[in-house]
Amino acid sequence: MTAFLPTTGNWAIVTGAGSGIGRMLALHFAALGLKVAVLDISAETAAETLELVKAAGGFGRAETCDVSDEAAIKALAERFAADGMTLGLLWINAGVGSADTVGAGKPRTIRWLYEVNVLGAIWTAQAFLPLLRANTGASRHVGITASSASVVPVKGPFTLYSHTKQATAAVGEALTAELAGEDIGVTILCPGILNTDIWNSGRARPERHGGARSLPEDAGAHWRSQPGPEVLASAIDAVMAEGGGWCIVPTEGNTEPLMEQRHAAQRKGLRNPE
Numbered sequence: 001m002t003a004f005l006p007t008t009g010n011w012a013i014v015t016g017a018g019s020g021i022g023r024m025l026a027l028h029f030a031a032l033g034l035k036v037a038v039l040d041i042s043a044e045t046a047a048e049t050l051e052l053v054k055a056a057g058g059f060g061r062a063e064t065c066d067v068s069d070e071a072a073i074k075a076l077a078e079r080f081a082a083d084g085m086t087l088g089l090l091w092i093n094a095g096v097g098s099a100d101t102v103g104a105g106k107p108r109t110i111r112w113l114y115e116v117n118v119l120g121a122i123w124t125a126q127a128f129l130p131l132l133r134a135n136t137g138a139s140r141h142v143g144i145t146a147s148s149a150s151v152v153p154v155k156g157p158f159t160l161y162s163h164t165k166q167a168t169a170a171v172g173e174a175l176t177a178e179l180a181g182e183d184i185g186v187t188i189l190c191p192g193i194l195n196t197d198i199w200n201s202g203r204a205r206p207e208r209h210g211g212a213r214s215l216p217e218d219a220g221a222h223w224r225s226q227p228g229p230e231v232l233a234s235a236i237d238a239v240m241a242e243g244g245g246w247c248i249v250p251t252e253g254n255t256e257p258l259m260e261q262r263h264a265a266q267r268k269g270l271r272n273p274e
Contacts, residue, residue, distance in 0.1 A: 002183055004141040004240040008033040010086050015067050015124055016094030018045025021145055021191065023052070024229035025091055028236070030058025034089060037080070039065040041094070067094045067120030068112075077127035087131040091143035092124045095168065100160045110160065117164040121171045132184060140184045141240055144172040148192040148250050152258035153265070176244065185244030189236065192251030194229050227251060 006012075012029040016022040018040030026036045030053045038053065040046035043064040050062040067073055080087075096116045100109050121144060132140050149162040150169035172188035179186060232249050239247040250256065 005139040006032040010088030012089040013037045021229045022093040036060035038062045068115035093145040190248040
């Protein structure tokens with residue numbers, strides 16, 4: 001796959017760009033010379049990210065977007081197309097977390113995680129891929145933010161979140177296969193635990209998924225002790241320069257052995273027909 005070389009003046013779309021990894025991505029892509037469309041379910045945080053982009057000398061626009069709302073995200077894509085957007089980079093980043101389990105999670109919580117982390121990724125791809133495909137002659141790329149939980153065995157206590165993020169990564173694998181013949185690379189980002197607010201995702205939970213709810217500040221202590229999202233930048237650049245692929249950036253020392261454990265269990269489970 002051809003290396004991604006940002007075309008100055010082309011656009012990057014980043015979902016979930018109001019904070020955390022998404023904000024870092026928006027600022028980073030602006031620094032590479034791309035215009036940035038900052039999408040987030042929170043109009044306030046999207047506007048804050050856009051101000052940071054502009055303060056750093058970048059250009060962009062902020063839009064409120066709930067990726068779990070299929071009709072809304074496709075309407076936004078139609079508006080971007082009508083505005084003549086030349087899209088070079090689509091980064092599917094929006095995601096939510098939960099401490100619930102598969103066996104005990106409430107239906108609305110399970111639907112919320114699936115509709116954002118899995119279906120939201122699919123609706124985002126379906127909405128914006130036509131814009132990417134239309135930008136012929138430019139370097140084009142898709143990124144998708146999964147998690148280090150996507151590549152290790154599903155383990156407690158966050159089994160609901162972990163298995164949805166394995167599905168997020170699978171969406172990235174599907175897009176890799178589908179876009180390979182169109183010279184559009186795909187990067188599947190799998191970061192470890194970082195200093196972001198994903199631990200308090202419920203603060204922006206829509207009413208149809210049970211409504212907003214915030215955790216006490218001390219619940220985020222472990223996340224705040226971790227490195228910030230900026231540690232991902234150089235690895236992301238390196239993978240995109242290779243044309244895409246897996247970009248696994250662990251912050252826990254046991255990620256690699258757990259990956260080996262998962263692969264060993266799969267190999268052990270292989271049973272060829274008699």
